[in-house]
Amino acid sequence: MTDLQQPTRDWATDFDHTVEDYAQVAPTIWDELRERCPVAHGEAHGGVWMPTRHEDITAIANDTEHFSSEGVIVSVFKPEGLAPMGYAPPITADPPFHMDSRRILLPAFAPKAIDKLEDATRATCRELLDELLADGTPVVDAAVQYAQNIPVRIIAHMLGVPQEDGDRFRTFIHRIIEKPGTYSGTIAPEDTLFFYIQQTLDRRRLEPPRDDLIGYLMSIEVDGEPLPDAQIFGTIGLLIIAGIDTTWSAIGASLWHLASHPADRQRLAEDPEVLPFAVEEFLRFYAPVTMARMVQHDTELDGCPMKADDWVLLSFPAANRDPEAFDDADQFIIDRRKNRHAAFGLGIHRCLGSNLARMELRIAIEEWLKRVPDFELADPQSVRWSTGQVRGPRELPVRLIRTT
Numbered sequence: 001m002t003d004l005q006q007p008t009r010d011w012a013t014d015f016d017h018t019v020e021d022y023a024q025v026a027p028t029i030w031d032e033l034r035e036r037c038p039v040a041h042g043e044a045h046g047g048v049w050m051p052t053r054h055e056d057i058t059a060i061a062n063d064t065e066h067f068s069s070e071g072v073i074v075s076v077f078k079p080e081g082l083a084p085m086g087y088a089p090p091i092t093a094d095p096p097f098h099m100d101s102r103r104i105l106l107p108a109f110a111p112k113a114i115d116k117l118e119d120a121t122r123a124t125c126r127e128l129l130d131e132l133l134a135d136g137t138p139v140v141d142a143a144v145q146y147a148q149n150i151p152v153r154i155i156a157h158m159l160g161v162p163q164e165d166g167d168r169f170r171t172f173i174h175r176i177i178e179k180p181g182t183y184s185g186t187i188a189p190e191d192t193l194f195f196y197i198q199q200t201l202d203r204r205r206l207e208p209p210r211d212d213l214i215g216y217l218m219s220i221e222v223d224g225e226p227l228p229d230a231q232i233f234g235t236i237g238l239l240i241i242a243g244i245d246t247t248w249s250a251i252g253a254s255l256w257h258l259a260s261h262p263a264d265r266q267r268l269a270e271d272p273e274v275l276p277f278a279v280e281e282f283l284r285f286y287a288p289v290t291m292a293r294m295v296q297h298d299t300e301l302d303g304c305p306m307k308a309d310d311w312v313l314l315s316f317p318a319a320n321r322d323p324e325a326f327d328d329a330d331q332f333i334i335d336r337r338k339n340r341h342a343a344f345g346l347g348i349h350r351c352l353g354s355n356l357a358r359m360e361l362r363i364a365i366e367e368w369l370k371r372v373p374d375f376e377l378a379d380p381q382s383v384r385w386s387t388g389q390v391r392g393p394r395e396l397p398v399r400l401i402r403t404t
Contacts, residue, residue, distance in 0.1 A: 015042030160212030249392020
């Protein structure tokens with residue numbers, strides 16, 4: 001916490017969510033801001049506001065009149081003229097387009113559809129653990145070798161693309177989520193997410209129809225008309241970006257917690273029925289996602305004048321740590337019963353993939369603890385948390401104390 005005791009910047013007036021010193025101690029920064037200056041501001045990325053109180057974040061998430069979802073990833077390159085669909089519907093869609101674009105995806109992420117993916121998810125986790133434990137190395141990277149591979153493989157399976165494309169997905173995520181705008185003008189066209197999706201769609205149009213998510217999007221009709229190419233394209237992009245990094249960050253953060261808290265590991269071993277409550281508390285305490293909005297019309301929040309086209313970050317992780325919203329908000333309580341957390345967002349854009357994320361997180365923890373019941377951080381200082389709008393451990397070296 002030295003960064004806050006002797007700050008290199010005033011986070012209230014020089015806020016930037018993409019720098020390393022923010023990523024490492026973000027929860028402490030949220031707590032400090034909430035008490036001193038609940039709506040931070042910074043000039044980076046063209047100007048960004050970030051409220052830290054649950055009440056303010058909820059209000060913005062539900063105010064589609066003043067705050068647009070046309071842009072959800074902060075960057076110096078602000079989208080223009082893309083509303084109401086946006087570039088990655090439904091998450092970038094505003095009413096009234098939003099509801100129809102969301103409704104299209106609901107069947108693919110309904111509980112019964114996700115139940116059918118449990119066996120594949122469990123098999124993926126077991127395969128990764130077999131690989132991780134094969135050579136008996138005492139220290140492994142639980143993020144790189146385990147957590148980061150699970151949603152990559154499941155989303156690839158759902159879309160019907162090769163699993164080996166996972167490395168490309170990770171590159172896209174790093175550029176778009178962790179370091180937005182940093183690589184502009186430096187990437188060959190064939191190495192972009194745009195090219196990848198376009199190439200995939202061009203190939204699929206020459207093949208027989210397939211029973212996967214891309215096939216579903218290409219076959220569906222609304223009012224007798226096929227989905228526009230831009231909507232199919234944007235929805236696939238959303239699933240690759242938002243459906244992967246968010247979940248692997250939640251899995252990695254949960255393993256970081258268990259490596260650091262042997263009493264909670266012991267509780268799960270002795271009382272497996274507490275796992276559903278633990279999953280919700282992992283999601284609350286280590287919520288990975290901060291979503292952005294763009295101010296549509298000049299407005300004000302807590303005395304802060306927000307101008308049209310300003311960025312506003314909705315830090316759902318900060319909302320989940322607000323003591324006005326949760327009892328003992330700064331404590332991880334493994335069997336917390338009252339837990340209406342905001343890990344999956346608030347308002348009309350609440351994550352439609354929540355069933356999938358919960359399932360992947362639960363199975364990832366179950367399978368890890370079966371094979372690695374006892375482990376610890378190899379070096380707490382070597383854990384690296386991601387920058388940007390999705391927070392989770394990117395590097396997580398753990399020492400395997402006992403394996404089965």
